[in-house]
Amino acid sequence: MLAYRGGDAAAFEELYARHRARLFRFVLRNIKVRAVAEEIYQEVWMRVVEARSNYQATARFTTWLYTIAHNRLVDHWRRAGLSLVSLEEQDVPADTPDPAHHVEARETLARFAAALDALPAAQREAFLLHEEAGMTVAEIATATGANEEAAKSRLRYAMAKLKAAIADD
Amino acid sequence: MTDERDPKISRRYRELGAEEPSRELDQAILAAAHRAADKPHAPLVTPAGRHRWYFAFGAAAILVLAVAVTVQIERKGSEPEAVVLDQRASPQALPATEAPGAAVRVEPKEASPVKPRYGFTSERKQRAQEAPRELAREDRFEAKEAQAPQVESPNREQGANSRNVGPAAPAAVPALRGRMAASAVPLSPERLLERIAELRKEGRHEEADKALAEFRQHYPDYRISEDMLKKVERTK
Numbered sequence: 001m002l003a004y005r006g007g008d009a010a011a012f013e014e015l016y017a018r019h020r021a022r023l024f025r026f027v028l029r030n031i032k033v034r035a036v037a038e039e040i041y042q043e044v045w046m047r048v049v050e051a052r053s054n055y056q057a058t059a060r061f062t063t064w065l066y067t068i069a070h071n072r073l074v075d076h077w078r079r080a081g082l083s084l085v086s087l088e089e090q091d092v093p094a095d096t097p098d099p100a101h102h103v104e105a106r107e108t109l110a111r112f113a114a115a116l117d118a119l120p121a122a123q124r125e126a127f128l129l130h131e132e133a134g135m136t137v138a139e140i141a142t143a144t145g146a147n148e149e150a151a152k153s154r155l156r157y158a159m160a161k162l163k164a165a166i167a168d169d
Numbered sequence: 170m171t172d173e174r175d176p177k178i179s180r181r182y183r184e185l186g187a188e189e190p191s192r193e194l195d196q197a198i199l200a201a202a203h204r205a206a207d208k209p210h211a212p213l214v215t216p217a218g219r220h221r222w223y224f225a226f227g228a229a230a231i232l233v234l235a236v237a238v239t240v241q242i243e244r245k246g247s248e249p250e251a252v253v254l255d256q257r258a259s260p261q262a263l264p265a266t267e268a269p270g271a272a273v274r275v276e277p278k279e280a281s282p283v284k285p286r287y288g289f290t291s292e293r294k295q296r297a298q299e300a301p302r303e304l305a306r307e308d309r310f311e312a313k314e315a316q317a318p319q320v321e322s323p324n325r326e327q328g329a330n331s332r333n334v335g336p337a338a339p340a341a342v343p344a345l346r347g348r349m350a351a352s353a354v355p356l357s358p359e360r361l362l363e364r365i366a367e368l369r370k371e372g373r374h375e376e377a378d379k380a381l382a383e384f385r386q387h388y389p390d391y392r393i394s395e396d397m398l399k400k401v402e403r404t405k
Contacts, residue, residue, distance in 0.1 A: 013202075016195075016198065112178075166177060
């Protein structure tokens with residue numbers, strides 16, 4: 001990113017190639033609608049391009065990139081009348097069995113996908129940051145603007161629910 | 170602990186698919202990045218809407234302020250000199266038509282044979298000399314000085330110990346004007362003579378001679394007392 005800030009366009013291409021698929025999946029699985037996900041995904045990269053002159057190498061580029069993505073998602077949820085907090089309030093205990101509407105599903109993968117979709121937004125985001133971006137709890141906290149305890153709790157709940165979804169696998 | 174991945178969950182997650190952005194989207198983003206890299210850094214937030222006029226308004230305000238401050242400094246700079254010039258005009262120097270205490274500027278004549286040593290050299294002085302009022306006053310001086318000798322030596326004055334001051338005597342001796350102005354004391358013949366005596370006392374005879382010559386030129390009828398004459402004239 002520092003090279004790109006200095007005017008090296010090839011450096012951006014390298015960065016883009018490294019992060020494009022993971023970032024796209026992170027956005028898509030949070031948004032679920034591909035057209036909207038593509039729009040937000042493009043906004044994230046445009047923000048990276050615009051903010052290159054202000055980029056400080058104080059944290060990993062990945063953390064910075066996903067922080068931008070998180071902020072764009074929050075904007076999107078706000079526009080849609082949703083919020084991370086309200087979704088978290090709908091949270092259910094981690095040891096709750098699989099939702100009733102998924103009992104008919106036979107395929108583990110389908111159950112897993114449904115469980116991922118059913119996760120509260122903050123938990124799903126924490127899980128996706130962990131899984132797609134390879135972030136630690138501390139990095140998730142930084143990227144989402146939450147404290148470490150909250151990030152850890154979100155991730156733990158998400159993992160527990162997904163694990164429960166594939167328990168009989 | 171939560172930092173460690175659960176392999177079963179990770180595997181299931183990978184099985185969900187590996188969606189990627191479309192090729193068009195990639196190209197659009199890369200093209201934008203290339204365009205940005207070719208250009209110098211633009212401001213992140215360009216002035217738009219009502220913010221745009223802030224810049225023009227700010228620049229105009231700075232310009233007006235700078236001009237106002239400059240004019241103010243210019244005015245203040247000219248005020249002390251004006252006061253000093255006012256003080257130079259003693260009540261005796263004022264013509265009958267002038268009220269005492271009114272601001273009168275009396276400048277040395279340019280055609281004077283004795284060059285004023287302590288005269289003002291600023292442009293303001295020249296502007297003041299060009300004022301019509303000054304010219305009218307100087308015309309009166311010229312008429313008077315046409316009767317007086319152009320150059321007088323100190324020796325010639327040694328025998329003259331009795332002179333009278335005319336009703337419209339000139340206001341100042343140019344050679345001493347600068348000093349008197351600096352000390353902000355109204356010019357009177359007595360004070361001028363004291364200054365000449367001081368110069369003499371300080372051993373600055375050249376200046377004293379010159380000042381005395383000017384004094385006599387401007388006050389041809391002034392009677393210098395014996396005591397003062399001893400002080401102001403060079404002793405042989």
